[in-house]
Amino acid sequence: MVAEIERLGKVARRKDLLARGCTDWGLAQATEAGHIVKVGRGYFAVPGADPLDIWLAGYQARRTCLSKAKQLGLWVIQEPALIHVAAAHGQAISGCVVHRVSGPQTIMEILRQCIQCGSELDALLAMESAVVLKHCNIPALRAEFSRDRDARGRNILAMLDPQSMSIVETIARYYLRLAGYNVQSQYFQKGVGHLDLWIDGLLGLETDGAAYHNTPDGWATDMVRDNLLTVRGMWHLRVSARMILERPELMLDWVRQTMDRINSLPA
Template identity: 25%
Template sequence: MSDHPGRVQTPSPLPRALSTSDLREAGLTKRQIATAVRQGRLIRLRLGRYAPDHTPDIFIDAGRWGGRVDCVSLLSYLGVFVHTHDAPHVQVDRHATRLPPRPARVRCHWRSSSAPSASLAVEVVEALAQAVLCQPARHAIATLDSAWHLGVVDVEGIDEVFRRLPRAFRVLRTLLDPRSEAGVETLVRLILRTLGHRAELQVVIRGVGRVDLLVDGWLIVECDSRQFHSEWEAHVRDRRRDSAALAQGYCTVRLLAADVLSRPDAVRLQLQSILDRGPTVPRSGTSGRGPRVEARGSRLRGH
């Protein structure tokens, strides 16, 4: 990762606007610029600002509105988990004037940015800090876990996010765990924490394989989504894993990602009911001394 705190590695350079002077320095004449716009090879954002035709629409829109892609909009574009993304989030310089009209649904974050003036997106650390402010605490933790796990931000970047936030948010730092491979895993882990149970992430169990969460050493919790469970072969593999786990005395509950996201209270009650009953059979070969675990999922650098 970068040696500079808060600097991150993104999948590719984020889009930037091109000024008329940029295009002229590249050798284009005024007539050639106009022709490129007419032919669709250049997109005019605002007076004197352009973008190449391959620029994603979200950045084109932000540029036309006089801002930069920000918060959950940028993070969603980068593949980071966000619970809800139903409107564009755009950073606008607080002293900006004569801005073009924009749809009422656009969420504007009026603040300065450390991003280069030509950038059509804020820096990722800025977006993460803003996303913490814009989301409920649990959703914000899931977003931070996701960004960290994916390598979109490193440990120095995470620390920089919290330096940019009010002190009251620093308690969230202690709840992060980049071993969560999906946002729903983080949300389930936090539910289990409120129920007073210990959940281990990405545990490898002999004869079963790696499981999403292992609770109190006996309950396996798997978070299933359509993305990875749409084919019959995936269901067959999961049933065989569940049978192998049951043979060793583990119980498995499979939660639907859609339920975790939209019906968290029902999921909480379901988990509470299962955990209150406790394990029904002893695990074979354990004599009550704990699970037959080969290894736990490795932590990412810096955690």
């Protein structure tokens, strides 16, 4: 019982739990034993549940769209200013954007809402990370977005690259392709390893996040890789995650200048 609620985000609807094989008797027993708590009409939570989710349960609502994507660990640049919630009643809830949803919150429903509400980049990040993190696969997405009204979803699906390793890598690839470059993710160079991005078959781009690269091991690895690339005569740039997130135009300018330099060299 507890495991099922945790899988649904630590707060879950009774009807979703019953659909997953739980019983009213089991819910009553778990509640009596203190393993779970009833937090709203038809809603149960495990100890340690997020207070926001408990508050939403009081309104017969739950997170959805980009707000739920963030909770699931999908790649989200910035959560919406107003939390997006799913509620069968569809009535207004203060401080929330309400999606009228009566069924369970499947990953496909959440991605569909991200496509509907978010920018093209927001939707790409959510969909690509859902594949990278094994929440779904590309054939399932292709089947889900096969209807006439799903053109936007199919366009975003066509941008997916399951080789991507991080949110900043996907963002950089998105802007580079938008600028007209051919971009490969996780390009393998013998003796060096994988480069985050390989641009027009000529220029490597490494996208550095602080979590890994700002460590002694990270610095040492980067130094070795940069030196090996230089020894092999391979053009490459290294840009920070902060630049990609906050100043992608500067990254594009560096790439443009470097590509101009490469293309000006004698054949």
